[in-house]
Amino acid sequence: DAGVIQSPRHEVTEMGQEVTLRCKPISGHNSLFWYRQTMMRGLELLIYFNNNVPIDDSGMPEDRFSAKMPNASFSTLKIQPSEPRDSAVYFCASSDLSLGDYGYTFGSGTRLTVV
Amino acid sequence: KQEVTQIPAALSVPEGENLVLNCSFTDSAIYNLQWFRQDPGKGLTSLLLIQSSQREQTSGRLNASLDKSSGRSTLYIAASQPGDSATYLCAVDSSASKIIFGSGTRLSIRP
Numbered sequence: 214d215a216g217v218i219q220s221p222r223h224e225v226t227e228m229g230q231e232v233t234l235r236c237k238p239i240s241g242h243n244s245l246f247w248y249r250q251t252m253m254r255g256l257e258l259l260i261y262f263n264n265n266v267p268i269d270d271s272g273m274p275e276d277r278f279s280a281k282m283p284n285a286s287f288s289t290l291k292i293q294p295s296e297p298r299d300s301a302v303y304f305c306a307s308s309d310l311s312l313g314d315y316g317y318t319f320g321s322g323t324r325l326t327v328v
Numbered sequence: 329k330q331e332v333t334q335i336p337a338a339l340s341v342p343e344g345e346n347l348v349l350n351c352s353f354t355d356s357a358i359y360n361l362q363w364f365r366q367d368p369g370k371g372l373t374s375l376l377l378i379q380s381s382q383r384e385q386t387s388g389r390l391n392a393s394l395d396k397s398s399g400r401s402t403l404y405i406a407a408s409q410p411g412d413s414a415t416y417l418c419a420v421d422s423s424a425s426k427i428i429f430g431s432g433t434r435l436s437i438r439p
Contacts, residue, residue, distance in 0.1 A: 246426075256417070256429040269426060304371060317362065317419075317427060319372040 217320035219305050225326045231293040234323045237286055238307030246317070247280055247290050248304040256304070262288065274299075295327045330355045330422045334430035342438045343410060349403040349433045351418030356396045362427070363392050363403050364417040372417065376403070408437045 218237040226232050238245045246261040260270040262282045270280070277296070282288040292299055306319045331354045341347050351361070360379050364372040376385045376392040378401070384393040391404040405412055418430040 255431045258426055258428075261426060306372075316374060316377045318374065319364075321371040324369075 217305055217307050217318050219303075219320035219323050221323060222321065223324045223326075225328065226295055228296055228327055229294040230327075231291065232295045232299075232325060232327075234290040234303050234305075234325070236288045236290070236305030236320060238288070238305070239309075239318055240286065242307035242309045242318075243285070244308045245282060245288050246306040246308070247288070248306065248319075250302045250304060250322070251300075259290070259303075292325075295325075297327045300325055300327050330358075330420060330428045332418060332420050332428050332430040334416075334418055334433050336433060337431065338434040338436070340436040340438060341408060343408060345408050346404070346406050347408055347435075349405070349416050349418075349435070351401040351403070351430055353399045353401075353420045353422075353428075355422055356399050357422060358396060359421045359423070361392075361394055361401050362419045362421070363390075363401075364419060366415045366417060366432070368414075375416075405435075410437045410439050413437050 220235045244263050247259040248256050249259055250256045259272045260280045261268055265282045278292055280290045302322045302324050304319050304322045306317045308317045333352045335350050358380055362377045363375045365375050366372050376387055378385050378392055378394040389406040394401045413436050415432045415434045417432045419427040421427045
């Protein structure tokens with residue numbers, strides 16, 4: 214398996230523009246997580262899905278952020294409109310909670326810069 | 329609310345030394361604890377996962393222990409090498425679906 218795949222690796226956009234980050238989890242994993250990492254706040258959980266259903270989105274900063282998982286092999290995190298304070302590295306992770314292993318596999322992240 | 333703390337925030341040791349990284353958590357009702365490694369500008373690589381029923385896990389020169397009652401975990405690295413230089417993150421799963429990360433220990437191994 215190629216692991217968790219995120220795209221793009223880097224994104225530079227102007228304030229006010231819409232940004233869409235993409236994630237392909239490991240095949241067979243039933244849970245998907247979006248994290249944001251900044252120097253000030255470390256790694257923060259934004260939202261997670263179980264069997265394509267959003268379970269907990271309490272970490273989503275505000276209404277400008279939205280996430281979808283239309284099927285088991287794809288998820289998006291959208292920011293509209295983007296602001297400079299959204300600049301961070303966004304990670305996607307997947308896991309198969311049904312196995313009882315609960316190990317998480319992370320993607321390489323998307324480095325977002327909003328200017 | 330689960331809180332995860334890692335001490336020290338940064339550590340520099342000469343090559344060849346054995347070292348211990350510490351992680352503490354406030355709520356002992358956990359499902360598992362996982363140690364990750366993150367290289368600068370890169371993603372997270374899972375090193376070891378300890379289930380709540382386990383006391384320790386080993387992988388090569390790495391050994392992680394878990395003491396749920398005291399809310400502590402340690403990551404022991406034997407015979408450190410310059411390639412071990414990275415940030416090490418501890419993550420606690422206390423809800424079977426949502427892991428909380430510590431702020432990490434930035435490790436530097438001096439040749």
